Amino acid sequence: MNIEELKSSISAILPSAIYDETGEFLNVNIASEELYPLINELRSNSEFDFDYLFCLTCIDWKDHLMMVYHLLSKTHQHTIVLKAKISNRENAEIETVFNIWRTAELLEREVFDLFGVKFINHPDLRRLFLSDDWNGYPLRKDYVDENMISL
């Protein structure tokens, strides 16, 4: 599927999706609540068949957090980037995609550890890199570390 076909197919599932084609891949902006139904469809529908989640991360845009999913289909060789906006910074929550791509288990734990996004239904949501008594989420822009030496 090329970009136009992807766009029309996704719009059929989720009309509220906003597209951004400035980058290398097709970016699909959605709200965090809309993520799971769409992503489930993207995986299970054989037209999309996005079987490979090659990057899962989060960006802190100061007023909101944004989850970024890079998806690729090994069979069709097409790529899209899903961006789910989480407006609530203090109590950030999003559905886990662990049961769709197993690789998400550790990646989501990493995001939880460094950004504090809670993944609903995640089987084992603990800190991954930092010790369990760590305060704060270091990759957030407002994280202040007293040990830090700024240049």
Place this chain on the structure above:
Amino acid sequence: MRILLTYSFSSFANYIHHLLAELITNPMLLHVTEMVILGVSLIAFLVVLCFFLGYMERKVAAFMEIRLGPNRVGPKGSMQIVADTLKLLLKEGLTPDSADKFLFNLAPVIMVIASMMVIAPIAFAKDFQLYDINIGVLYVSAVSSLGVIGILMAGWSSNNKYSLLGAMRSGAQIVSYELSVGLSLISIVVLSGSLSLGDIVRSQENGWWIIKGHIPVMISFVIFVIASTAEINRAPFDMAEAEQELTGGFHTEYAGMKFAMFLLSEYINLFMVSAIAATLFLGGWMPFHIGGLDGFNHIMDFIPSSVWFFSKTFLIIFIIMQFRWTFPRLRVDQLLTLEWKYLLPISMINVILVTIMAIMGWHF
């Protein structure tokens, strides 16, 4: 030249005996004194031997691994092991708090004693044998399996899961491989008709068993070397230690002198196993003889019997060391599969073959 040929340690022992008999008149005291002298010299001999074996292992490893090995301490690095031992003796001897202290400290002692006891019936040279016990082969196989008690004790008392796993592995391993070792020893007992190690050596006067006994004895020799490598816990059968899996295995918690004792017992075991293999299969101190060729045999007799014994033993030690530095380690279930599915059936059939050969007189 005549003196050199007939020279044996018995004359030396007799000389010391007479010397002491003149000084000490009480026969009981004399006996005790001789025993003490014997014990001290034996331990000294074994420790020096272990220094040498440790040095040899470092150098063989270096030879296999295209590097130089120790060469800074002493000439050609020969004092390296002395430094290591001295350092281990002077190191803090830790006993973990939660360990069973009595068993923890007893285990290395048992290991060393068990391995040293095997020395008794071994003939180092012509007429040089501590005690030619008439059931020598039985004694050797019985005593050499005592070491496993030390390993189990060490593993259990350390209160460490790695140690316990190592000890359990080792228990299963040594009990299994004992069977193959025993069966391959039996093939020589069948051929020579004696359990005494002295008699077995003398029965090889017209040729070593490995040559006289054709292929069946060669098979039992190979099985003996493999199984005894496993019995003394050396790579590729070092399941009890398995550095990459269990960090240190049964000796994970041991430090300083107690660890040195484990090393000591490892090297004594290595030597003993090779010495037994050399005695049974390669004729011990017996020179290379071919039945009927008297002239040739006479020339071979010029080489002292102790040289024959030690060169055979060290050849086998070298082979076992090469195993260690070349082969990957077996997995624990493969280790037992190898014994119960391959070595044991082969050696059982082999014993029958050897027995038939002995009855029919097919050997030389």
Place this chain on the structure above:
Amino acid sequence: MEINKSMEGPLTFPGQVHETADGGILVTKLDDVINWARSNSLWPLVFGTSCCAIEMMSTAGAKHDWSRFGFEVARATPRQADLIIVAGTIVMKMAPVLKRLYDQMPEPKYVIAMGACTISGGPFFYNTYSVVKGVDHVIPVDVYIPGCPPRPEALLHSMITLQEKIKNEQYFKKKIEDVR
């Protein structure tokens, strides 16, 4: 030669016993023997956290070959090791582990801080929330080697430096002073 010798001071006759500052011939000689054994048999702990560990492995390799000095008996368990080469960055989560490893080693024990990370945090010294800025915040260090990562020759040099340090230790003399 002859002239120099006579200029050193008053002549002594052979066999004369001196009152030495270090507490006697026997103790000094024993110390020498102990130091000789300890310095020539430094068994390192297999401990590498990052890049420097690879250079440590290179040092063990055939070209640099630390076995020449008797260092090749790398022990996996801290109980049997004399020396811990901290090869690589130590982060906050690793620091208690390192401390425990150090505590598990029996005396005498030595530490080499290998590479910039272990000296000061190295290239990760600023704006990171998780790196310990120097391993000497956690355990005492005997020898520091700079470099990112240090060359194998530098590691060998540091180990020889450590040997020299050990050769000047006075184990028995201290014992005697304690008794006095």
Place this chain on the structure above:
Amino acid sequence: MRGLIEDDYVTEEGEFVINIGPQHPSTHGVLHLKVWLDGETVKKVQPHLGFIHRSIEKMSESLSYRNFIFATSRMDYLAAHINNEACALTVEKGLQLEVPDRAKYIRTILAELTRLQSHLLWWGCTGLDLGAVTPFFYAFREREFIMEIMEETCGARLTQNFMVPGGVMYDIHPNFQKRTKEVLTQIKGKFQEYDDIMTGNVIFENRTKGVGFLSKEDAISYGVTGPTARASGVSCDIRKLIPYSAYNQVQFDEILGTGGDCYARYMIRMHEMKQSVSIIEQLIDNIPEGDFQTKTKNVIKLPKGEFYQRVETPRGELGVFIVSDGAASPYRIKYRSPGFSNLSALPLMAKGGKIGDLVAIMSTIDLVIPDIDR
């Protein structure tokens, strides 16, 4: 010590838990594995990470686009060139900068040399992990020659820091081509030796064949890449799929296996070494004349946007994701490290095996822990 002891040590009847790592000879660094055992059989494995989490991503947010590249040398230190190259390529993608052909060739040759030395080290360590010590020394003998070439041209042995946005930092050393060819001849002669000592060994085959099976579907689902995935039959060589640098100018095969076990992974890497040699041989005599670097401004500012670059490291697919807000340093950087995803499949592969199998699996998926923890 929290994080080490507070976890649930819940065991079933007859089970017990051992902690492998953080300091353990077979974890290749400071990985901590909590292993539930029933006797010798592994019931469950749980990786605990973060013992070398150096927060490279956070640090990069305060470094300029020239400098952040060099922090990645310490990430996967066995593939420092390739990490640097990935970052440089991402910045070039953002700047839409054309790199001179000469730089492309040099990058590719150095990347393949890096791959070769990384695989050599892996081969030696696999031997060591399985209990054979000698392969380690054989591997390091050849690796030292490559290190010498690196040192001559880049000035460092391990963390070369040779790639800059726009090309490479310096021109190659005059001896570079001659010595590389010498070393290649040397290494090609040694492949047979490697096979002799390890590949055909009965014990080695028993230890690796049928051990740590990973199916194709699981490999994709777990995001496994590199030789580990290719052994399961997943075609994922970025050098073939999305050629970068000079990979579109060379002929090479993507080695695919079907076994999915440790032996297949081993064989893939052994063949990849030969492919690397062949790639370097094709390029080394044809390095075009010209600039080795496109001049860039002193302060690089990427336009606003997001840039993603995938490259193939010896361990798999490295992704560099830069989010720029137009400033002189990145707003957010994410490294999709190959080891991280490969490790996530370890519990699946190790389940039901023995402790010895766990060690074999860990060594054949070739973990580099700082690459996982970043």
